[in-house]
Amino acid sequence: MSFPTPSSPPDLVIKNRFLGFLIWQSIPSTMIYLFSKTLISAIVNTFTHSTNSNGSTTGRNPLLVFVPSFIGFISFFTFHLSQLLFSATLSVVASPQPERSASPLELAIGIFRLLVVPGDGDVGGRLPENDSPDFRRRVKVSVSFFMFAAASAAAGFTAAVSLCGVSLIDEYDCGFWLIERVGLRGFVVGLLFGLHYVYKRRWVLEFPIIQRPPYFSFKMELPSAARRAFRLSSAAFLLSAILTEILPHPFKSKLAMQKFFTEQIIFSIGIFAVFLCWELSHHLHQVLHTKRFIFAPPKGSAAAETNPSEHLLAALEESNPTSLLRYLAYLDLYMVCENNVDPWRRAAFFEETGETYKRVIAVCLRPLEHLSSRLGEGLGNSVGTAAQISNQLLSPTDTRLDLKYLESLNNFQLYAWCSKTVASLTAGSHREDKFGVAQLSGSNAAVISTLISCLLAIETITGKKTNLQSPNQLLGPAGIRWATVNTGRADAIASAKKRSGPVNSKAYAIADVLKNSIYQVVSAFHDEMLASAKAGMLEKEWVANGKPLFGSREILVQKLRLFLDFQAT
Template sequence: MPPAARPAPPDAVVRNRFLGFLIWQSIPSTLIFLLSALSPSKPPFPFAPWFFAVITFLSFHLSQLLFSASLSLISSTHPHPLLSPLKLSLELIRFLFVPGGSDLTGSPGSRPRVRVTVRFLAFLAAAAVSGSVAAVSVCGELGGGVWGIGRVGFRGFVMGLLYGLYYVYKRRWVLEFPIIQRPPFFSFKMGLPTAITRSLKLSGAAYLVSAILVVFLPHQFHNRVTIERLIAEQITFYIGSFLVFLCWELSHHLHQVLNTKRCIFAPPKGSAAAETNPTEHLLAALEESTPNSLPQYLAYLDLCMICENNVDTWRRAAFFEESGETYKRVVSVCLRPLEQLASKLGDGLESPVNGKSQISNQLLSPTDQRLDSKYSEPFDNFQLYAWCAWSAASLTARSNTEDRFGVAQRSGSNAAVISTLISCLLAVETYMGKKTNVPAQFMGPASIKWATSSVGNVGVAKKRVGPIHPKAYALADVLKNSIYHIVSACHDQMVSSAKTGVLEKYWVIEGKPPFGSHELLVQKLRLFLDFRAS
């Protein structure tokens, strides 16, 4: 294709947003620093005011730049599994002194976990250093010369370390994409009250902890002053810590807003590329991006907006081009994550865990969480699965009225969408402990083994009290709504096919689905047709 039509690399979107974030975060940081300079309780500098004002201004911005860069270091679209401190130490020793060897933990995926854990440790160090520099810049020396600066820097170090631990523990580094996309300025403005409230709470906790730890410093760091001066210093540090926390909270909120806003993967409307192949930009981002990366999530968000809304009808109309290749590629990228989820859940439920049979797994205590880590990882991408289900369902439903060439039916995509959604729903319901039995009229030789197996009973009590059950319940709700969306739009066609006995021919795939059996999918589809699936 000509250079003008060649799509830009998806990673360029992330780089541009990162640079834009670093620029925009300096605006609230500057305003907050100027507000701290007007504080009457801040002690004056003993030398030239303008010189120290410039030095503190630059040091404060450097501290904020360090913290903002560390946010992008650990931010992710889904939670990362981390290593324990013991395993991390063993892996680091192995990496430093025994290069080329196998993992000490025996886990093939431990190396990526080591890299992720190291990034989190680097974030904690960056937050602590940023807190120390920012506290000295905002609060000044607070009396005592160099020892006073050291005392304030130590309290700022503790403050930054506590905030880093809180940030990691609460998983605030996971990007949360809003359901309703608003303009960035409006989204940022809506988060100001929450940022101020949280900053007040965190500054109070950090002030108390740092005040207790500063007692254990050597006597040189302690400042013997009058009661009035001591009170003024404590007030100054509390105000300074609140302003630093407010800067961090605003940076975090701005980082979330800028990285989760919709990115349109399309050529300019009216250009030659928009007339010839307007979908290539989006498909390139969906198919070539790194799995679970931010560009891939932004591409799936853009696809979901196209399929569900009427804002870019010209882009959705391009999906139904006459050859049908574009439609099959779009449906394929929507169904691939759902197929992988159903396969993972099926393999985990049907295979022994830790050398034990399925019967022994049923006897596990409800508080035994040995299987949680195995089952929790597939549900970490809940947002991605929801977008895929909504996109596939909306596109299938709209094909009933917008598909002029009948490519959805001719390509077999309708059957693939319905089969994948139902198969994934069965896998999730089985994980939740819901038993699914096939009536006698639907049972055949191929389904007897599955219907009488104990897959539906594996870990039922444990899963219902586990921490992942809410995600499974939410995903099951999304899948059922998506299937009902298709059934409602194509109900007349499905009922007519059921009466003529060709329902499974046009709406269920012939081969083996990712989970369950062909007969079970037909039975579940009939329940949806009767609006009795729950």
């Protein structure tokens, strides 16, 4: 049966989580709206009270905000409509995989090519290909970012008018002019929030390995969300105030001093309430969409007895590579393999035919193979003198080399899941694989070869020398050991300058995960590997046949020997 189907639970989990997010985000938004509306009404009542003939003051009761009225209903409805608009576009722009968008210059050039220079040929080798899949993908990402920023601005306009403008329309002259002024400021602060959200890449979903209950995770985020909302609302308030003051009439303030300060206080409270709602919606979206989903039939059912891994493998193999469904499947697989959750599912991977095990290893190695191939294309797929000379020609402070690999290294959490999963399965096969499918299928050699190839590619872009030499190569014809030039200080200075770059921080993190994964496998099979090395069979049993994705088979064998001697650093 094809999977996923429209009626299958794994396919519906994304839709159900989205609908649940829309429902749950309305609860804190309603509470914040009522509290803010009461506070704003109290401030308006305090600063716009009237004085009777006997000197007493009268004003509206702040609790009248809870009394049903037509204007109150419209204000409440429009506020939640703005929250719904923000939440819906938040789900559109959110992605588990970091995506690179097209720059404004690339978009302008693409439009120019589409209108003026038809055809598939590149003009001068500089204009982007309109029909290129990568260019179309980046254009879609840019459009989604633009939609989110525009939706944030519209939501800010609507929420500001609902919270602040409606409260002031009965108390000020030219009430509709004041609504326009408040709406303009709400539009500006909403646009600033959207741009800041996109620029800080907060739309990338981060999957926690330690899965806490959603309520506990949401509760723990409340203080930090309030602090972040206060900082952002303060900056946005000042920028919007400056903008409205430099604009010509009718947006420039013409109120009395007391009413002017009242407007500022009310707007600051309103925009803080809006930002707090958005921050809580952002965190609630993260919590609900990154919660682990179990891709397995119920334990004890007929499907669990026959093939419990089919749902998981179908999600990994047939879903979109950048979809949330596939990332949830990788997370579920990682949890089963790394934390030994659901041992019956882990044991099902080592079934007699070996097909399930080979499919699991293949889907986990695919992202690492893709990473090695991309880095190999950028480096010319060489681990020797050519690659090092090419890197040395660039200045240590030159970032052109780093920016080339930045996009390939962004997806750290997927690479970490895949490397740890294959390492756990390979190491676990030493005691759990009763039929020997891991060794007989060649999966062990494929795992070691892919992990080492990927590690070599990562180490090459960080400037580490990977052309290993035997001690005999340093001996001259007369058996004299030639001294090598000491460039340690220069290499250390260059490495220190490059280490601060964004690429190297990600590269070192991925390299650490790969080393730990390789050491996990080597520790489990240490005795067998030592015996194979003494018999001269290490290359045959633990390195895959054919040309590696990066480097050569000789370098892979030498690197594996370093791990076997626990000298790889």
